[in-house]
Amino acid sequence: MTAIPLRIGYVPEHFSTPLYFAQHYFGLVATLVPFPSGTGHMITSLRSGEIDLGIGLTEGWITGLGQKKDPNTGETLDTEAGYSLVGTFVDSPLCWAISTGINRDDITSIQDLKGSKIGVSRMGSGSHIMGFVLADQHGWLDPGTQPFSLHPLQTFAKLREGVSNKTADFFMWEYFTSKRYYSASASPHPIKQVGEIYTPWPSWHIVAADPKDSRLEDFFVRLDQGIEYFQGHQNESATYISQNLDYEDEDARSWLETVRFTKGTKGVSRKVVDHTIEVLVKAGVLADVPSPSTGMIGLVRDE
Template structure:
């Protein structure tokens, strides 16, 4: 086992609170590296050897491994579950876009995404599938353009400037910008799967003795951080509202909606199968191409 601290990529939003508690209260020995641009950026970083662990969105990790033409061993495997509940993606447009009146009016419009393969990109196809915008077998794109904007700030600017017509981002992260009148809410869509997974670089899953001991230690510390989060809601609200930029009422409301697992190690095969099945139906992944679901998860 290496004595080097793990480099853990994470999204610096409210969901990161148990990870913060794991380090603050339970001695997690890790370098926490924020990725405000999300899971798609972490896919690139873990393949480049810049991080060892990533905590991000299920659909982003699975799309990254399931795409045709993934080089080498794909760079990472799903090793753990961070959030059990689905994610509520808010669908947003600019504050002065009167032509956009509903989710249905987004058909054939320009979608803004953080990166190709990110959650915001993948969910665009899930939305198109749910709305019936995917031409069966025709391979036609459901949107006029996919505008890559890298981060939440640029997405908000783009829908106000007309560079993009709409984008999707997590509900509570978006809400304060609705409240401030910067952007306008059009609708919402929930992921049809549990929303956050933990992945490890394949460099940590090659040991003859099984998973790298530092990853096992991470699971133990995360479990303690989650228990602390559940048992200390006031400390959680305080952290979210002072360190992460959410209002106290929004932090309290979010606590009612989220469920973290008691044990983070492991990923249920049916969750991966279901996600791959829906992503294939939505046209994000192709049957017979890319990594098969059972190969995406590390099993000792």
């Protein structure tokens, strides 16, 4: 009997390379569904039953699970959030570049951003959530006020356009994805970097609409094989990234030196989730809750 393919949502950036290898070399039975607008869009698709699995940013998944209302529709969420954490993908933190338009002489440092307009892909996305972490780190969180006005612009391309035409003043996106546009000759919509911030948690996790889905076991085996292949074939990985995912070869190779994928993707650390929640509560993204990770994790990792 032919297995029904998993519908896997992913962000079509360099981090997706082991997923491609898992399908290309190790027989992962899946339909890979790209989400260039990121984790927030995947959350909506998981809740509507359009995908079975998502690989996205830790802060996006946990915020989605901890919120009482959908940040995109405003609707009250059921006690079941539509997905749960089932796996770990990347152990290293993510470097978020803080960028504005290359023509924005009024913005030269992070200090110029307080009270400004932040462009985000979608409400509830990592680009939205990390703005509050940035504000917390700089002491800009005041009760009853917002540190920035929020402007959802969907995609990386539209974010670059937004800071160029002053729809937004700045946005935050992964550093190496942003880097090739830090030049006046970049096209379209060149940008400049005014700072950076690292996630205080492992950067990528895996969620499933149904943590008891019988296809998950095979998925984790194939994905682990894809990661192992990725790590053992760095030249091929860099070539794939530069030829298929809009990165310069030099940047792909530099990124390979910084990233640390998980060994054994099945399961999620309760300590990691609780720590992430603590930071998000402090940053004002989530309300404080007792036993924070209860109900969020579908597959717990042995610790």
